[in-house]
Amino acid sequence: MAVTDAARGGTATAIAILKQRFGERVQTGEAIRRQHANTVTWLPNEPPDAVVWPTSTDDVREIVELARTHRVPIVPFGAGTSLEGHVNAPYGGLSIDFAQMDNILTVNERDLDCVVQPGVSRRKLNDYLRDLGLFFPVDPGAEEATIGGMAATRASGTTAVRYGTMRENVLNITAVMADGSLVRTAQRARKSSAGYDLTRLMVGSEGTLGVITELTVRLYGIPEVTLAAVCPFVTIEGACNSVIQAIQLGLGLARMELLDEVQVHAINVHSKLGLEERPMLFLEFHGTEVGARDQVKLFEEIARSEGAIRFDWAEKEEDRRRLWKARHDAYWAAKTTWPGRNGIATDVCVPISRLAECVLETQEDIKRSGIVAPIVGHVGDGNFHSTPMVDPDNPKDIEAVKGFLERLAARALAMEGTCTGEHGVGQGKRKYLKAEHGAGVSVMRSIKAALDPLNIMNPGKTIPDL
Amino acid sequence: MAVTDAARGGTATAIAILKQRFGERVQTGEAIRRQHANTVTWLPNEPPDAVVWPTSTDDVREIVELARTHRVPIVPFGAGTSLEGHVNAPYGGLSIDFAQMDNILTVNERDLDCVVQPGVSRRKLNDYLRDLGLFFPVDPGAEEATIGGMAATRASGTTAVRYGTMRENVLNITAVMADGSLVRTAQRARKSSAGYDLTRLMVGSEGTLGVITELTVRLYGIPEVTLAAVCPFVTIEGACNSVIQAIQLGLGLARMELLDEVQVHAINVHSKLGLEERPMLFLEFHGTEVGARDQVKLFEEIARSEGAIRFDWAEKEEDRRRLWKARHDAYWAAKTTWPGRNGIATDVCVPISRLAECVLETQEDIKRSGIVAPIVGHVGDGNFHSTPMVDPDNPKDIEAVKGFLERLAARALAMEGTCTGEHGVGQGKRKYLKAEHGAGVSVMRSIKAALDPLNIMNPGKTIPDL
Numbered sequence: 017m018a019v020t021d022a023a024r025g026g027t028a029t030a031i032a033i034l035k036q037r038f039g040e041r042v043q044t045g046e047a048i049r050r051q052h053a054n055t056v057t058w059l060p061n062e063p064p065d066a067v068v069w070p071t072s073t074d075d076v077r078e079i080v081e082l083a084r085t086h087r088v089p090i091v092p093f094g095a096g097t098s099l100e101g102h103v104n105a106p107y108g109g110l111s112i113d114f115a116q117m118d119n120i121l122t123v124n125e126r127d128l129d130c131v132v133q134p135g136v137s138r139r140k141l142n143d144y145l146r147d148l149g150l151f152f153p154v155d156p157g158a159e160e161a162t163i164g165g166m167a168a169t170r171a172s173g174t175t176a177v178r179y180g181t182m183r184e185n186v187l188n189i190t191a192v193m194a195d196g197s198l199v200r201t202a203q204r205a206r207k208s209s210a211g212y213d214l215t216r217l218m219v220g221s222e223g224t225l226g227v228i229t230e231l232t233v234r235l236y237g238i239p240e241v242t243l244a245a246v247c248p249f250v251t252i253e254g255a256c257n258s259v260i261q262a263i264q265l266g267l268g269l270a271r272m273e274l275l276d277e278v279q280v281h282a283i284n285v286h287s288k289l290g291l292e293e294r295p296m297l298f299l300e301f302h303g304t305e306v307g308a309r310d311q312v313k314l315f316e317e318i319a320r321s322e323g324a325i326r327f328d329w330a331e332k333e334e335d336r337r338r339l340w341k342a343r344h345d346a347y348w349a350a351k352t353t354w355p356g357r358n359g360i361a362t363d364v365c366v367p368i369s370r371l372a373e374c375v376l377e378t379q380e381d382i383k384r385s386g387i388v389a390p391i392v393g394h395v396g397d398g399n400f401h402s403t404p405m406v407d408p409d410n411p412k413d414i415e416a417v418k419g420f421l422e423r424l425a426a427r428a429l430a431m432e433g434t435c436t437g438e439h440g441v442g443q444g445k446r447k448y449l450k451a452e453h454g455a456g457v458s459v460m461r462s463i464k465a466a467l468d469p470l471n472i473m474n475p476g477k478t479i480p481d482l
Numbered sequence: 483m484a485v486t487d488a489a490r491g492g493t494a495t496a497i498a499i500l501k502q503r504f505g506e507r508v509q510t511g512e513a514i515r516r517q518h519a520n521t522v523t524w525l526p527n528e529p530p531d532a533v534v535w536p537t538s539t540d541d542v543r544e545i546v547e548l549a550r551t552h553r554v555p556i557v558p559f560g561a562g563t564s565l566e567g568h569v570n571a572p573y574g575g576l577s578i579d580f581a582q583m584d585n586i587l588t589v590n591e592r593d594l595d596c597v598v599q600p601g602v603s604r605r606k607l608n609d610y611l612r613d614l615g616l617f618f619p620v621d622p623g624a625e626e627a628t629i630g631g632m633a634a635t636r637a638s639g640t641t642a643v644r645y646g647t648m649r650e651n652v653l654n655i656t657a658v659m660a661d662g663s664l665v666r667t668a669q670r671a672r673k674s675s676a677g678y679d680l681t682r683l684m685v686g687s688e689g690t691l692g693v694i695t696e697l698t699v700r701l702y703g704i705p706e707v708t709l710a711a712v713c714p715f716v717t718i719e720g721a722c723n724s725v726i727q728a729i730q731l732g733l734g735l736a737r738m739e740l741l742d743e744v745q746v747h748a749i750n751v752h753s754k755l756g757l758e759e760r761p762m763l764f765l766e767f768h769g770t771e772v773g774a775r776d777q778v779k780l781f782e783e784i785a786r787s788e789g790a791i792r793f794d795w796a797e798k799e800e801d802r803r804r805l806w807k808a809r810h811d812a813y814w815a816a817k818t819t820w821p822g823r824n825g826i827a828t829d830v831c832v833p834i835s836r837l838a839e840c841v842l843e844t845q846e847d848i849k850r851s852g853i854v855a856p857i858v859g860h861v862g863d864g865n866f867h868s869t870p871m872v873d874p875d876n877p878k879d880i881e882a883v884k885g886f887l888e889r890l891a892a893r894a895l896a897m898e899g900t901c902t903g904e905h906g907v908g909q910g911k912r913k914y915l916k917a918e919h920g921a922g923v924s925v926m927r928s929i930k931a932a933l934d935p936l937n938i939m940n941p942g943k944t945i946p947d948l
Contacts, residue, residue: 126726126835127864149730170675181673183682184650197921205831206863207647208900209636209686210907210918211944212926216649216682220675237730260592264615264703266769268734303732306776307769314770365671369592397672398593434674441676452676455663459933460678466932467925478677 026086027108031066033082034110041069041116052093052111054104058360058406058414059443064091064105071116073190073198073229079112080192080227089475092223094165095137097158099361100442102169102222106476112227114164120144121230128235129187129204134164134228150235153179156438157344164228169440170220174343177263177396178270178302181438182219185234189218191226194468204232217463222440223474225467239302242270243312244330244339247319248294252276254323255295256372259395261318263368267311271300272396273343276379279350279390286349287342292325297395298343300336346392350405354388357405362421364428365399365437374431378402381423385416399437426451446480492552493574497532499548500576507535507582518559518577520570524826524872524880525909530557530571537582539656539664539695545578546658546693555941558689560631561603563624565827566908568635568688572942578693580630586610587696594701595653595670600630600694616701619645622904623810630694635906636686640809643729643862644736644768647904648685651700655684657692660934670698683929688906689940691933705768708736709778710796710805713785714760718742720789721763722838725861727784729834733777737766738862739809742845745816745856752815753808758791763861764809766802812858816871820854823871828887830894831865831903840897844868847889851882865903892917912946 034042043049049063065088070076083090089109096103105111114135123130125148132141139159141152154166156173165171167189172181179185188202201214218225249255252274259272275283275296284291299315301308316327330336342349350359366374375391382389382402393400402424404417425435425448435448450457460479464471500508509515515529531554536542549556555575562569571577580601589596591614598607605625607618620632622639631637633655638647645651654668667680684691715721718740725738741749741762750757765781767774782793796802808815816825832840841857848855848868859866868890870883891901891914901914916923926945930937 124833124835125730127833128729129833170679172673172675176673180650183673183679184646193921193925197924199922199925200920201922203895203900203918204833204898205865205894205900205903206834207638207642207649207831207865207903209638209904210900210902210911211686211915211923212929213636213649213679213682213686214919214922214925216679217929220677220679237732239732263594264591266703266705303773304776304780307773310770310772310776365673367590367593367595367670368672369590399671399673428671429669432670434669434671434676436676437671437673438675445676449677452669453680454666455659456665456667456677456680458663459659459665459680462932463678463683463929466928 027065027088030082030086030088030110034066034068034079037078038068043067052096052103052113054101057099057101057444058358059101059104062104062106064111065108067111067113069113069116073192076112076192076227076229077196077198079110080194081196083110083472084194084196084470087470087472089472090227091474092164092168092227094135094162095158095160097161098165098169098442099439100444102440102442102477104443106443114162117229123148125150127204129232130235131230131232132163133230134162136163137161138163138166145235149238151238152233153236154182154185163231163233167219167228167231168221168223170438172438174271174273174394176394177272178268179236183216186215186219187232187234188215189228190230191218191228193226194470194473199226220440222442222478224464224478225473240304241308242336243301243308244336245299246291246328246330246339247297247299248292248325249296250294250323250325252295252375253372255297256368256395258297258319258322258324260368262315263396265314267315268303269299269311269315269396270302271298273298274393274395274400276375276391279346279392282349282353282390283342283346286345286352289342294325298339346390347403350390350403354405357407359403359405360417361401361403361439362424363399363401363437363439364424364433364435365397366428366431366433368398370431370433371395371398371400374427374433375400377427378424381420385420387413387416387420389420397437398433441478443477446478449480493531493554496548496552496554496576500532500534500545503544504534509533518562518569518579520567523565523567523910524824525567525570528570528572530577531574533577533579535579535582539658542578542658542693542695543662543664545576547662549576549938550660550662550936553936553938555938556693557940558630558634558693560601560628561624561626563627564631564635564908565905566910568906568908568943570909572909580628583695589614591616593670595698596701597696597698598629599696600628602629603627604629604632611701615704617704618699619702620648620651629697629699633685633694633697634687634689636904638904640737640739640860642860643738644734645702649682652681652685653698653700654681655694656696657684657694659692660936660939665692686906688908688944690930690944691939705774706770707774708802709767709774710802711765712757712794712796712805713763713765714758714791715762716760716789716791718761718841719838721761722834722861724763724785724788724790726834728781729862731780733781734769735765735777735781735862736768737764739764740859740861740866742841742857745812745858748815748819748856749808749812752811752818755808760791764805812856813869816856816869820871823873825869825871826883827867827869827905828890829865829867829903829905830890830899830901831863832894832897832899834864836897836899837861837864837866840893840899841866843893844890847886851886853879853882853886855886863903864899907944909943912944915946
């Protein structure tokens, strides 16, 4: 599915036309182009030929039309916080930066939904919603991540166990498809059985099927009470078993984050916390005054029977914020703790019954490989991250990490899991897709070919080459 | 996308080969063929040419291979409880009846999921799960509905507001695709961002993309406490407003069913209940002892401020069962109350803020049209059913109902809703799809053509003809 050099010949023409049309909203300087390519992984930076800033759906339609006419690849760009090379431009082309399409268009309080442009960040959206007593729950960790980018990569994060991922929280998407048509994937009703689920087809398609220009997402009332706790365990199994039982009981915990000893150590170093360096759960309970305290009580009973050492409650909002900031800073904590090294964030997801086993085998593998790699996970979903800290000047270290990443993906697949729970495929994980999906990859390829026969929509991503 | 007569020439050959291979598991008697076509709507009965009962995925692969070779349409058949002509065979062909593929293959208690064959009914599954303290929540009303059929039609029902629809509760699907390949759409992990969401593509595709041969679905722990109540209101707006506020507060009500006066009357006649004939909510609360009672208390406060006349609690399981049986018998209640008439069950779904308005306008329309049509709705989702009771010997009545159905779909679309919240498209609602999806219909058509170029998979369903 490679874009041929001949096809790329149109790029210069397309950029010239774009400049006439969009003026300063088209840029071709190297620094800007490099900023719009991948930065957070060890994948090479592959800059686009130009960056363009649309301000409307009509602008996007014009850009797609031009790209189609001149066979120029298109790479949608939100905040650039994705981790698997989604925004790289291996075949050049146009990066479409949604920074100027960041309006919150409508909030429907009674329906608990809102209509936004794709460039709105989750921080901006939640700042706006706070006074209405509402919030948008999906929390991938990067506050600047945009709603459009989160939908495109099927992001999730710490609250997915209670509120779902982008899969459950996008009600509809308006997108410019490769043929230039404007599609709104669904109405604003909560559910529908009217035809193929185009919303879910677009969520997670990583810009390879169309360019998102508007979304309706679900909102929730800010809970009456939010309680948070830190809970160290004797073993990782104990932590996982506690969570399994809590889910079976139907306790609606909003966040259940597992940190291994190495990650706790890094957080202590970075955030100056005095946490016990053991396997640990960071917990958050949402509910009514009575309901949330009841959950807490039940969870504490379960956890103590599974080897919880103690509960440290953070009832005050500032303590809670400090806790979750420490959790969200996990990556930076590792950077502080192992200075000079680059963190290669990866993730897998397995059925929760296999989580403890998968984490323990992974810790063993880390030790055997002689690398450093803290682990933190969304334990309620069976999803965890490992972030090998690589010395970029040490080829042996790099090789060791590469082997580790391959084994981690294979381990997850062998446990009926997935090579990525939430980071997406991008460029980095295309090589695992055949092992995970078998003949399903052909189905994906057929859909891609049917909807984007010229392969101009983020080529080189998601679907492995034949 | 019509199957040509020439293409149908192979049917006789295919049936002859099938008989050699499957013996008594292929039947061509007219009665059996008619039973496998549509019965519950006023759509004409269009029987298949033969019915075949596979017992394994390999059997299904053989059947699909044969159908492909001889260009014979395939119509998957679960329990035949769908309402929009999904199992009709307008181009003849083979009905694949999954009655002999009804095994529960694995229950993963710790993961809260299970692997089943498509012919398992929801009743059988829940009977099996009860002793494990687990349940499968999706409840479309028909106890004999099969899990395969429910996935194919994206079924939901009374519990969707708390537990989601089949969209949220299917973890993966194994299907034989039109090209004969066997695809497993996902692993067993709770979430994944590895490629296009083939699970959600298959859920709701109504057999037009492939034949489901196995599914993994989510389970839940049976709640510690279940409380039910009946709550009559002065107005429909009051009932809807109560539900909106309860959802904003995050009360996890498991069921919130709205019945209009006409439906309550029919239930009184049929189930010999003495319910006040007013707009009414049937409610169910799931939770821990403390949590559920707290929800009840908060809901009661809200409801009283919105004109609830009183709360009748059904704490005993037998009372609760009687209540929900009465709700599930809504269709039969109407049949009893208006004998000699056929009920034409239809459904639409709108944003919940528009629900009261949509129901009231629909009631007005019913009066103006001079027809009888009770209304019952899954109010938490904005989804409601209207079931015109048609005198089959009165052409004027039939015409009046046809006009009513068209206006109901148009009304829902005008309120940003969908022409069907849970019944599906089948044959009956194809005509509304263009109005609902616009250019999205072309996307669906491209996907269908790419994955089933011979159009053998349930032709004449879901996607409107060009």
